[in-house]
Amino acid sequence: MRRTIPLLIVMVGGIMMMIQFFIPHQISQAVFGLYTDYVPVIAGFALILGVGSLTRVHYHKVRRRAENWQYSLLVIFFLYLMPVFGIILPASLGGQAEEPSVFHFLYRWVQIPIQSSMFSLLAFYIASAAFRAFRARSAMATVLMLAAVIVMMGQVPIGDYLGKWFPALGLWILRHPNLGGKRAIQLGVGFGILATNLKIIFGVERNWLGGAGR
C-alpha cells in the first residue's frame, strides 16, 4: 500500500504512455488526452510542496530569531504579495483599466531587473574564471582558449574590424566542431534519460519514493 501500489502506478502509467505513442488508435489518443488534461493539474498541486517548504523554513527562522531572520520575513512577505495582487486583487495601480496591475508592476520593475542584473553579474566572475582557466598551460587549454576567443571576437564589432574572416571563423567553429562535440554529449544525455526512464518505470530507481528506497 505504501510502496508497492505507487510503484505499480508508475509502471502501468509508464508502459501505457509508451504504448500509446506507437499505436495511433482512438483509445490511445484518449489516454494521451487524459494525460494532457489532468496530469498538469495534479503536477500543479506540487507547488503547494515548494511554497509550503519555503514558508516553513523561513517561518522557523523568524520564530527562532535566527541570524538574519529579517530577510526571511521579506521572502514570506513578497512570496504572498504576488498571489494577493495576481489572483485575489488583480487591480491596476490607480484603478484605471489601462494602467498596469500591481502584479505586473512588481514583475516588470522588480523581478526582471533583479534577475537580469544577477545573470549579468556573472559576466564579471566568468571573466575572472576565464583568466585563471585560460592560462595556456597545455596544448588543449590553448585550443579551448582560442576557440573561446575566436567565438567572442566574432560577435563584436572589433572582430569584424580586425578581419572579415573573424565572424565567419567564429560561426564555422560554432556550426561544425562545436556541433560535433555537443552532439556526442547530447547523445550521451539522451541515452542517460532513456536508461533513467526505464529504471523508474520498472522500479529499479526508487529514490522518488523518499527515504532512498527503504
Add this chain to the structure above:
Amino acid sequence: MYEQIGIWLAAFFTLAIYSFLYKENPVYRFAEHVVVGISLGYFMVYTYNNVLEPRLVRPLFVEGQLGLIPIMLLGLLYITRFFRSVSWLSRYPIAVVFGMAMGLSFPRTMLSMVLRQAEATVIPIYRTGYAWHDVLGSVIIIVGTLTALIYFFFSKPHKGWFFGTGSKIGIWIIMIAFGATFGFTVMGRISLLIGRVQFLLTDWLHLIE
C-alpha cells in the same frame, strides 16, 4: 508617474545587485531575498492562472464538472508530505505524474535526442556548390561526433588504434566545443550587462538619448 517609480525601483535593485561586486552586504541581501519571494510568488500566480484555474477551478466550481473531484483530491494528497504519519500518501500523485511523464518521455527522447541526432550526423560530405570549408565542416561533424562518443565510452580502455586514437581526437573536439560554448556564454552575459548599463544610463539617468 508609475513608470518613473518603476524606473527608480529597477535602478535601485540593479545597483543593489551590483554592490555584490564590492562585497556581500545588506543591500544585496535585501534584493536577493526580494527576488526569491517574488519569483516563487510569480510562479504561483502563473501556475494558478494557466493550469489550475482553467483546468480545475473554473470547470469544477463554476461549470460543476464533478468528475474533477478525484483529480483535485489526488493533487491535494501532496499536502500529506508535511505530516509524517501519512506522508506516504503523497507518493500517489507523484507516482501518477512521474509514471506517465516517464512513459511519455521515453519515445520522444529516443526520437529527438538519439535518432534525430544520429540522422543529422550522417550527412553528405559533399554537395554541389559546397566550398572547401563546408566539406571540412561536414567531415568534422561526423568524425567529431563519433570520436567524442568514443571518448565518453568508458566500458573499454582507451587503447589501440580505434579506441585510443578515437578518444584522443574526441578530447580535442570536446575542448573546441567547450571553448566555443564558453565564449558564447560570456557574450550572452555581456549582452545582459550592456542591457542593464543601457537602462541605467538611458532610462534612469538620461545620459544617453
